[in-house]
Amino acid sequence: xxxxxxxHAATTPLDPRVLEVMLPYLKEAYGNPSSFHSMGKEAxxxxxxxxxxxxxxxxxxxxxxxxxxxxxxITSALEHHAVLEAMMHLEKKEGFRVTYLKPDSTGRxxxxxxxxxxxxxxxxxxxxxxxxxxxxxxxxAEIGNVIQKIRQEKKQAWPVFHTDxxxxxxxxxxxxEKLHVDLLTFNGSKMYGPKGVGxxxxxxxxxxxxxxxxxxxxxxxxxxxxxVAGIIGLSKALELAQANCARESARLIPLxxxxxxxxxxxxxxxxxNGHPTERLPNNVNISFMDIEGxxxxxxxxxxxxxxxxxxxxxxxxxxxxxxxxxxxxPYEVAHGSLRFTLGHATTDSDIDYVLKVLxxxxxxxxxxxxxxxxxxxxx
Amino acid sequence: MSxxxxxxxxxxxxxxxxxxxxxxxxxxxxxxxxxxxxRNFMEDALEADAAHYxxxxxxxxxxxxxxxxxxLHVDPATERIAEFRWKTFGCGSAxxxxxxxxVIVTENGGMTLEDARKLKPxxxxxxxxxxxARKFHCSVLCDKALRDAINDYYRRASKFDxxxxxxxxxxxxxxxxxxxxxxxxxxxxxxxxxxxQQKTKVGIGNPGVLPAxxxxxxxxxEKYFG
Numbered sequence: 389x390x391x392x393x394x395x396h397a398a399t400t401p402l403d404p405r406v407l408e409v410m411l412p413y414l415k416e417a418y419g420n421p422s423s424f425h426s427m428g429k430e431a432x433x434x435x436x437x438x439x440x441x442x443x444x445x446x447x448x449x450x451x452x453x454x455x456x457x458x459x460x461x462i463t464s465a466l467e468h469h470a471v472l473e474a475m476m477h478l479e480k481k482e483g484f485r486v487t488y489l490k491p492d493s494t495g496r497x498x499x500x501x502x503x504x505x506x507x508x509x510x511x512x513x514x515x516x517x518x519x520x521x522x523x524x525x526x527x528x529a530e531i532g533n534v535i536q537k538i539r540q541e542k543k544q545a546w547p548v549f550h551t552d553x554x555x556x557x558x559x560x561x562x563x564x565e566k567l568h569v570d571l572l573t574f575n576g577s578k579m580y581g582p583k584g585v586g587x588x589x590x591x592x593x594x595x596x597x598x599x600x601x602x603x604x605x606x607x608x609x610x611x612x613x614x615x616v617a618g619i620i621g622l623s624k625a626l627e628l629a630q631a632n633c634a635r636e637s638a639r640l641i642p643l644x645x646x647x648x649x650x651x652x653x654x655x656x657x658x659x660x661n662g663h664p665t666e667r668l669p670n671n672v673n674i675s676f677m678d679i680e681g682x683x684x685x686x687x688x689x690x691x692x693x694x695x696x697x698x699x700x701x702x703x704x705x706x707x708x709x710x711x712x713x714x715x716x717x718p719y720e721v722a723h724g725s726l727r728f729t730l731g732h733a734t735t736d737s738d739i740d741y742v743l744k745v746l747x748x749x750x751x752x753x754x755x756x757x758x759x760x761x762x763x764x765x766x767x
Numbered sequence: 768m769s770x771x772x773x774x775x776x777x778x779x780x781x782x783x784x785x786x787x788x789x790x791x792x793x794x795x796x797x798x799x800x801x802x803x804x805x806r807n808f809m810e811d812a813l814e815a816d817a818a819h820y821x822x823x824x825x826x827x828x829x830x831x832x833x834x835x836x837x838x839l840h841v842d843p844a845t846e847r848i849a850e851f852r853w854k855t856f857g858c859g860s861a862x863x864x865x866x867x868x869x870v871i872v873t874e875n876g877g878m879t880l881e882d883a884r885k886l887k888p889x890x891x892x893x894x895x896x897x898x899x900a901r902k903f904h905c906s907v908l909c910d911k912a913l914r915d916a917i918n919d920y921y922r923r924a925s926k927f928d929x930x931x932x933x934x935x936x937x938x939x940x941x942x943x944x945x946x947x948x949x950x951x952x953x954x955x956x957x958x959x960x961x962x963x964q965q966k967t968k969v970g971i972g973n974p975g976v977l978p979a980x981x982x983x984x985x986x987x988x989e990k991y992f993g
Contacts, residue, residue, distance in 0.1 A: 680832065682858035683802075690803065719972050720829035756808040756862065758836040758854035759829045 391692045392738045396578070396670055396731030397520055397555060398696055402621075403580035409624045410582065413617035434610050435619050438586040439554040441599070442573035443470035443514075445588055445610070446550045449596035450512050450571065451478050457546050458509030464489045464497045464516070464526075465714035468552055471514050472710070489515075493715050494663040495524030499534045506538060510547045517556035517567075521698060521711040521727060522662030523671025525560065526551075532568025548594060554578055554586075558629040559637050559669050570594055574626070576618070580732065581625025585618030640669040640730050643739050647672050647728060650743040655750050659766040661712060661725055670730040673698075675712070675721045677761035679753040684726060687749040693742055698725040720761050795896030798863040805862055807869035809838055809852040820852070821923060824916030826908050828941050830972030833857035833905060835865060837912045841920050847877035853912075860898050860905035864891050868909040880917050884931070886910045903966055911943050938983065939976045944969035946983055953987040960984055 436442045451461060463475050465488045478484040487505045491497050497515055506513075513535055518525045528551050535549045550571035553562065558579040564572065571594065575586030590596070596609055603611030644667075652658055657677040676684060681697030688695055698709025712722035728742070794802070813819075822839040833856065840850035851869040855862050868891050872878045878886075888906040892898055898906060914931075921929040935947035944967045952966040960981050964970060970977045 678856065680857050680861075683862060686802065686859045718830065719832070723829065723832055755810070756805055756854055757856045758825075758834055759856040761829070 389692045390741060391694075392741055393694045393733065394672075394728040394730060394738075394742070395694050395696050396734075397668075397727065397729035399577050399583065400580045400731055401733075402582060403625065403628060405628065406576075406581055406621045406624045410617040410621040413620050432590050432592055434588045434590055434606050435614060435622070436586045436588060436610060437584055437615075438577070439468070439552065439573055439575035440470040440586075442575070442586045442588040443468065443552055444474050445596060445599055446571045446573060447471055447474040447512070447514055448478065449599060449609075450548065450550070450594070451484060452482070453595040453597040454511045454546065455482075455484075457544075458507075458511040459484045460487070460507045460510040461485070462487045462489065462502060462505050462510060462513040462515075462547075464491060466491055466495060466519055466522075466524075466711045467514065467516055468520060468554070469710075471516070471552055475514070490716075491524070491714055493717075494666075495519055495522050495661075495711070495715055496663060496666065497526055497531070499527055499530035502531050503534050503538075506547065512550060513547055514550040514552070517551045517553040517560060517572075518668050519662070519711060520555045521709055522673045522715070523555075523667040523729075524663045525556070525666045525668065528569065529567050536568045545593065548591075555668060555671075557626065559633060559640075561633075562630060564589060564591075576622040576625045579625050579629040582618045582621040585615050585622045587622060636732070637669040640734070643730055643734060643736060644669055644672055646736075647730075647739050647742065648674070650739070651746065654743065654747050657761070657763075657766050659721075661715065661717075668729075670734075672728040672730075673725060674728075675717070675725045675766070676750055677721070677724055677766050678757045678759045679750065680723050680757075681726055683753055684724075684749060687753065688726075688746070691745040691749065693745060696727045696729075698722050698727065717765060720759065721765050724761075794859060794863075794899075797867075797894070797896045798860065798898065801863040801866040801895070802859045805866040807850075807852055807866065807873070809836075809854045813852060814838075820850075822916040822920035824912040824914070824919060826912040826915060826943050827857075827968075828972060829856055830941065832968070832971060833861045833908055835861070835908045835912045837916045839916050839920060841880065842877070843924070845877075846880050848872045848880070848883055849877050851913075857905060857908075858902070860902040861908065863895060864898075864906040864909050867891050867895050868913065870894075872913065880920065880929075884914055884917055886913060907948075907967065915943075938979055939969045939973055941973040942968045942971065949980065949983045950987050953984060954991060957984075958988065 436445060461475060461478065461484055463471060463486065475486045479486045489497050489501050489505060502513060515526050515528065515531055517528050532549050535547055548570040549568065551569050552573045554573060554575050555578060557574045570591040572589040577583040598609050600611050605611050605614060648660055651674050652660060659675050661673040661675055685695060685697045698712050709722050709725060712725050820838040820840050822841055824837040827834040836854045838852040839848055842849050851872050853865045853869055855865040871894060872883050888910055891906045891909055918930045935945035937943060937945050938949065948967050949963055949969065952963045955966065957963045957966050963984050969980050
């Protein structure tokens with residue numbers, strides 16, 4: 389049977405070129421990893437176990453180390469849980485105040501919203517570069533610019549700006565200067581690199597409190613023996629991703645738009661979630677009214693198409709996607725959302741195949757559904 | 768760009784992986800069969816013949832992730848269920864459970880209403896060859912919708928003495944979860960609000976009832992486990 393993998397935002401296969409550079413470090417013993425990766429020091433990178441740890445280290449580590457300067461934090465309602473739950477923890481258990489900015493219905497946060505939310509004791513703003521579920525790209529450079537100006541006006545070193553760029557790395561510009569970011573999270577598993585390794589870019593002069601204790605590695609900010617092969621692989625994956633970024637984006641955008649347009653025109657009662665143009669080149673997120681995402685996911689799976697859903701049925705909490713909620717849509721719209729994320733292997737004929745198998749499956753599930761979602765949510 | 772393998776990431780084929788890719792579970796062949804080939808669902812053409820169905824039941828809402836409607840044709844002479852039609856908004860487990868329930872109550876000449884009222888979610892689960900633990904709540908809805916329809920039959924037949932309103936108190940009117948359901952969930956090992964929600968779906972999409980649920984969880988925990 390034909391197999392079409394469209395879940396690249398969850399994880400990507402390892403690029404053979406990345407594996408190749410990692411192999412020597414897996415096979416042979418290297419004496420002293422800490423003295424080895426001078427690259428990390430030059431680039432001001434802390435290596436971690438992945439995006440989740442980098443986000444936690446940025447949010448928890450910065451807030452705890454700088455609590456004497458202020459106790460107010462700003463983030464958005466559609467952040468990854470690694471940021472959102474760290475923020476909630478600081479709010480509930482450690483006496484910080486957090487403002488959760490609400491995006492518009494396309495998932496965009498504006499620089500003006502950030503400016504208006506700033507308080508005299510705001511020390512940290514964390515807004516993601518691009519959303520993992522609905523693919524909306526946030527105006528990170530504009531937000532960074534606002535924050536930088538505030539610092540200059542006040543002649544102080546805070547607030548600082550963190551962005552989670554895990555989904556953006558393969559597609560968007562990663563120029564730290566242009567983005568005006570002080571902390572930036574990225575990982576390897578979304579860009580054909582190894583899993584279980586990530587990094588936190590850290591502007592010089594920024595203080596963090598470590599999450600782990602017990603060693604001098606990474607100046608004590610991230611103790612524990614480094615995952616050398618993983619770090620080598622991550623670096624190679626980043627190099628390849630940035631080199632291919634423009635070409636791969638140009639190749640995927642027409643495929644993405646063909647899939648979006650094809651679904652919206654062939655299947656009634658569907659809506660695109662996220663922004664129509666300010667979205668990741670590989671992200672398609674559609675709500676199919678009147679049906680539940682997991683059921684459709686399984687039908688597609690049987691047809692060889694691998695996607696993901698914001699439905700509650702695949703989450704531990706039974707609550708559907710917080711991101712679709714944050715866009716202002718009700719439970720039934722969130723339950724019926726499906727995400728297709730394209731990647732290196734995706735071809736034009738893959739898209740044709742999805743557009744061929746999908747409509748009858750939606751029709752079949754609608755035939756056994758008693759629900760009729762209000763048309764205000766999809767017209 | 769063909770240097771990458773097109774093989775799916777393990778754990779997705781035929782089954783489901785969670786969003787974070789960590790947890791996966793596996794459906795039995797019977798569940799898959801009923802999910803891909805649902806039996807006895809209400810087709811539009813049949814639904815037009817409303818007079819044929821002499822009992823209707825409903826439970827859940829799209830907000831809580833599952834909604835199930837049941838149409839019965841009960842033979843008035845024998846009070847056996849001749850036909851069980853359903854429509855379900857829900858995941859694979861919910862659809863398979865609805866389909867299996869329709870088979871159980873109509874096979875061998877059809878269950879009597881009195882027997883059908885005793886149908887338990889465990890009976891449906893057993894015939895399905897089991898469901899993943901976190902999918903248990905999906906089968907709970909079927910027997911509730913069935914009992915709702917049975918009461919509707921007696922109501923229409925003016926046999927009011929046969930109507931059995933659930934003795935327990937309904938805590939969440941949307942999921943129709945009762946205090947008894949919460950007691951059962953706690954006895955079954957659920958120790959927290961989240962664990963009780965996993966088993967019963969109480970308060971999913973209706974968070975206003977959660978304080979009352981939390982209180983009951985605490986009450987039953989103390990009652991049974993001190």
